[in-house]
Amino acid sequence: MSRALIIDGYELFRISLREILSATGQFDDIDEVASSGDFISAVTSEAPVTLAVIHPYSIGLNESECLRLFRRVMPNAHIVVFRDKDTAETPAPADKNITILPRDANSDDVRDAALGAYSRPDKHMDTAAPLSKYKSKGGWDQRNATEHLSKRQREIMAMVAEGMANKEIAHRIGIAEGTVKAHIHAVFRALGVNNRTQAVVRYGSALRHSGY
Known part of the structure; x- marks a missing residue:
C-alpha cells in the first residue's frame, strides 16, 4: 500500500498537491497535515509513508529539524521539500532520497519528484512502472x-x-x-x-x- 503525506500550512497548496499526486495514480492514500502539532501526530503514527511532500516553514518548523525527525521515524520514505527563495542557499541534504524544489515549482517538477519515490527498490514500494x-x-x-x-x-x-x-x-x-x-x-x-x-x-x- 502506497501512502503520500502532504505537509503544508496553506490550504490552496495542499489542494494543488493532492491533485498532482492523485493524477500519478501511484498512491492508495493521500493525507494532509496543516500544523506542527498534526505533523508530530502524523510522523509518529504506525502507518508507513511512501512519499512526504513538505514545506517546513509553512507549519512553523525548521527544515533540518523537521527532516531529522521525519527521517528518524520513517527512514524509507522519499521526501520532497519545498524551499522559499530566502532559503535557496541552504545546502542540500546529504540524503539522496530527499528532493529539493523551489516553492514556485511547476506541476511537472512536482510530479517527477513524486514519481522519484518509485525509482529505487524498497519493500514498501511498487517499483514496476504501471505499463x-x-x-x-x-x-x-x-x-x-x-x-x-x-x-x-x-x-x-x-x-x-x-x-x-x-x-x-x-x-x-x-x-x-x-x-x-x-x-x-x-x-x-x-x-x-x-x-x-x-x-x-x-x-x-x-x-x-x-x-x-
Whole structure:
C-alpha cells in the first residue's frame, strides 16, 4: 500500500498537491497535515509513508529539524521539500532520497519528484512502472490497460480524443491547466506512449478490447 503525506500550512497548496499526486495514480492514500502539532501526530503514527511532500516553514518548523525527525521515524520514505527563495542557499541534504524544489515549482517538477519515490527498490514500494501490468509475451495487453486509469483520467482522455487543448479541458471541468497536464502525463505512462496521438489510438483500442 502506497501512502503520500502532504505537509503544508496553506490550504490552496495542499489542494494543488493532492491533485498532482492523485493524477500519478501511484498512491492508495493521500493525507494532509496543516500544523506542527498534526505533523508530530502524523510522523509518529504506525502507518508507513511512501512519499512526504513538505514545506517546513509553512507549519512553523525548521527544515533540518523537521527532516531529522521525519527521517528518524520513517527512514524509507522519499521526501520532497519545498524551499522559499530566502532559503535557496541552504545546502542540500546529504540524503539522496530527499528532493529539493523551489516553492514556485511547476506541476511537472512536482510530479517527477513524486514519481522519484518509485525509482529505487524498497519493500514498501511498487517499483514496476504501471505499463508492466499490461505486458504479455505477445506484447502490450490491451484488455486491462484502462483499469489503471482513474475516472478523471478517462474523462480527460475523452476530451483529448475530441481534440481539445489542455486549457479547454481545464476550463470545462474546472481544474488547473497544470493538473490536466499532470493527468495526461500519467495516462501516457500507464499506456506506454509518448504523445497525445499515440495515447488516443491506444486508449481507443483498449476501450474496444474492454467491451466499452
